[in-house]
Amino acid sequence: MSANPGAAAPLYLGLDLGSLSCDAVLVDDAGRVAASAVVPTGARHAAAMERARCEALGAAGVGPEAIAATVSTGYGRERVEGRTAAVTEITCHARGIAALLPGTDVLVDIGGQDSKAMRLGPGGRVVEFAMNDKCAAGTGRFLDAMARAMEVRVEDLGALDATATGGLTLSSMCTVFAESEVVSLIADGADVHEIVRGLHRAVAARTVALVRRVAPGEDLAALRVAMSGGVARNAGVVRALAEALGHADASAVSVPPAPDTVGALGAALIARDRCRRSP
Amino acid sequence: MPEPALGCAYTPLPLVAAAGFRAVRVLPVTEAPERAGSLLHDNLCPHVKRVVDRALAGDLPDLAGVVIVPACDAMRRLGDAWYAARPSDRIATFDLPASGGEGAADRLEGSLARLRDVLAGWSGRPIADEAIRDAARAYDALADALAGLGALAAAGRLPGGRARLQEAFAASVTLRQAEAVAALRAMADDALPGDAGGPRGVPLFVFGNVLPLPEAFRLIEDCGGHVVDDDLCTGSRQIAPLRLADGEDPLRGMARSLLSRPPCARTIPSGSRSIANLIVDRARACGARGVVAHVAKFCDPYLARIPAIRKGLVSAGLPLLVLEGDCTQRSLGQQRTRIEAFVEMLGGEP
Missing domain, CATH: 3.30.420.40 (ATPase, nucleotide binding domain)
Structure with a gap:
C-alpha cells in the first residue's frame, strides 16, 4: 500500500x-x-x-x-x-505502461494465470496482442507451484536464480509434469539454484514465443520491451527474458517500480x- | 419420409430435395458425451468428432441414409467413423473437385449424376430433371431469404442480431425448404424499421469453417463487435444460389454453380484470386474495421492459409484476430477476453 x-x-x-x-x-x-x-x-x-x-x-x-x-x-x-x-x-x-514508460514497443504482462504480449503503437495504443492458450504454463501460478515443490518462497526465486550458472534445462512446461520433473531433480540432488534458473529460462522461452507472434519478422533485440504483472518482480525471469530477446543485460527489459x-x-x-x- | 443426413456445405441440397427427402445437416451441436475419440485420432477436426459423437449417441432423426462429401481428410475419416458407429446406415459419397479448372465441371456433373441415382434408389423412384429444377428454384428462394436476413442483420435491424441470423442458417439446413423459407420470412417480418436499427458495435468480418452456435455471435456482440458479414461454412457459405439458366441441363448447372460459389480453404479458387485475396476483398466490401478468423482446431487447410491471409489483411490495414474452437460452448468462454481486447484495439470505447 x-x-x-x-x-x-x-x-x-x-x-x-x-x-x-x-x-x-x-x-x-x-x-x-x-x-x-x-x-x-x-x-x-x-x-x-x-x-x-x-x-x-x-x-x-x-x-x-x-x-x-x-x-x-x-x-x-x-x-x-x-x-x-x-x-x-x-x-x-497498455494504458498503464504508456504512462509509466512511454515509448515502449512491446509490453509483456505475466500475471497469475495468463501471460500476454502486446505490440504498442503511437501513444501506447495496442496494435497487436497474443495470449497464452488455455493453460497456466509460464505464468505466476506455474512459478508458485514450482516454488512449493522446491519448498522455497516464490518471492525468493529471483535471488536463488542470481547465483546459478545456468547448466540445467527443464524439459516440461506443463505445470503438472514440470512439478514432477522438479521433484525428481531435487531427489537426484540437483542444485535448487540451477533448477530455478532452468524454470526461469523455460518461462522466458515461452514468453518470447508470444513476443514473436506480435512482432513477426522484427529484430526482437531492437525492440523496447517492458514487463508488468507480479512476475516482473522476479529478477530472474526478467534476466532470462532479456537474454532470450538477445540482450546480455537484464536492464534491457524495463520494469516499472510497481509492476503488479x-x-x-x-x-x-x-x-x-x-x-x-x-x- | 426419413431424411438423409449430411455434414458439409457443399452437399447439393436441391438434389436431395428433388428425391423427396428433407436434407438434415448434422451440425456439430450436441449435448452428447464426447466419445468420438474411440474411433478417431485425438488431433482430428472437432467438427467431425462432434458429428460422430451425435452418431454414437443416436442424437439424430430417423435417417434414410447419409451423404458424405469427402472434401478433406477429416471428412473422409467421418465416412469411416460413421460406418463404424452405425453400420446399418446407407452411405453415399459425393466427390468434389478441389479446383474449378478444366474438366472439373464434367467431373462434378458425373458426381451429381451418381448421387442422383443413389438417392433415386433410396427413394424408390427416378428423379426427373423438372423435379431438380423445382428444387433448385426453392433452394434459390431460400438463399435469397437468407441474404435478405443477412442484410437486415448487418444493418442492425434484425432483432436478436447476428445470433438470430445464425438460427436462420441452422433452420435452412434442418427444415424442409418450404418450411425454412416461411420461417425466414417470418423473421424478416420482425425487422426493425430502416431508421431504427439496433445498437451496433465495431464492424467485424468473420471467416473460417464451422461456427454453428448462435451463442458465438451473441458473445461477439456482447463484447462490442458487430458482425457485418461472414465467410463461414455454417454461415453465408452454407447456401449459395444456383441460378440455373433456362434450358440448361440441371446437373450441369448445379456443377457450374457449385464450382463458382465462394470457396472454402480446401478448394483452390478458379482464376488468379487466392483465398487470401477473396477474404480481404469481402472484408473491405462490408466495411469491417477488423477481421476475426474462427477455425476449428486441427483444420490444416485453414490454418495453413492464415499467414497469407494475415499478410493480405495487414496490407489492407485490417487487423486480424485468430481464434481456434472445438465446437463447444466452453471454448467460446475462453475467447471473451481476446474478443473484447480486439474490439477495444479497433477503437471500441475502452
Missing part, C-alpha cells in the same frame, strides 16, 4: 481483479497516483475488491464519495459492482479519460 495524502478529489479508481491478487489504484485529475493497494484475491472476490478499495481510500485519506469513476479490469472485471466500465487487462496494461499495479493504474487512467470525455 502506498499513498500521496495531499491528493485532491475527485479521484478515479482502477480495480484489477486477478487470479492471485486484487490491485487498486487511485489517480487524481492530473493522472498522478494518489494511493494504491494490493491484496490477495483468495476465494471471496467481493471481499478482496472491497478490501483493496478501502485500503486505497484509507491511504489517500478520503472517503468513497471522492471516487468519480471506477474502471475494473482483470479476469474478474465483470464482477465489480458499481463500476463505470469493465475494460480488458490488455488495454489497461500497472493494470489497475491503466484502468484508473481510463476512468479519468472517460470522465473527461463525458463530464
